[in-house]
Amino acid sequence: MKILVVYYSLEGNTRALARRMAKQLKADVLEIRTVKTYPDDRDVLLGLGQQEVKTGYIPQLQPYRVDLDKYDAILLGSPVWWSTFAPAMKSFMKGKNWAGRKVYPFVTNGGTLGHTPSDFRKALKGAEVAPVLSVYFEDRIQQTEESDIKEWLSLIG
Numbered sequence: 825m826k827i828l829v830v831y832y833s834l835e836g837n838t839r840a841l842a843r844r845m846a847k848q849l850k851a852d853v854l855e856i857r858t859v860k861t862y863p864d865d866r867d868v869l870l871g872l873g874q875q876e877v878k879t880g881y882i883p884q885l886q887p888y889r890v891d892l893d894k895y896d897a898i899l900l901g902s903p904v905w906w907s908t909f910a911p912a913m914k915s916f917m918k919g920k921n922w923a924g925r926k927v928y929p930f931v932t933n934g935g936t937l938g939h940t941p942s943d944f945r946k947a948l949k950g951a952e953v954a955p956v957l958s959v960y961f962e963d964r965i966q967q968t969e970e971s972d973i974k975e976w977l978s979l980i981g
């Protein structure tokens with residue numbers, strides 16, 4: 825079974841989780857990055873992120889190559905930004921044919937998932953979308969039990 829882990833991470837939480845999962849699954853990994861950079865100041869970042877989510881902004885991604893047809897399962901990882909996935913993940917999902925694909929979304933967050941799961945289902949039209957794994961961080965420390973992550977990973981197959 826060929827598995828791909830695609831993730832976006834601005835501050836590292838989702839990156840660490842995605843890489844760990846990819847290792848466990850022996851999966852290929854694709855990190856997506858935006859062309860533009862985000863401000864270091866967290867308050868400025870939060871405000872900008874809110875504005876981007878509100879307006880449905882779709883940032884340009886740095887070039888990447890991927891052939892989704894090669895994979896039996898695709899994991900999509902993103903931080904939660906203002907109760908949904910980050911704009912960069914929106915960019916990745918947009919314009920691709922998801923019909924018939926098995927997709928396993930996972931998110932890291934500070935405790936508020938909001939409408940992220942239904943937004944994934946809407947964005948991944950026609951895909952078989954697994955329940956979203958939500959991994960909760962507090963001060964960059966993972967609070968969600970490893971056993972919960974393992975259980976979710978066991979859905980893949």
Ligand SMILES: Cc1cc2nc3c(=O)[nH]c(=O)nc-3n(C[C@H](O)[C@H](O)[C@H](O)COP(=O)(O)O)c2cc1C
Nearest residue numbers: 833834835836837838873903906907932934935936
């Ligand atoms: C712009 C922005 C908006 C955020 N909005 C939320 C939110 O709505 N709910 C939540 O629980 N955490 C929110 N967070 C916290 C992140 O989801 C959390 O820190 C995540 O683990 C960051 O992932 P990363 O380190 O991979 O970038 C937000 C963070 C940022 C930067």
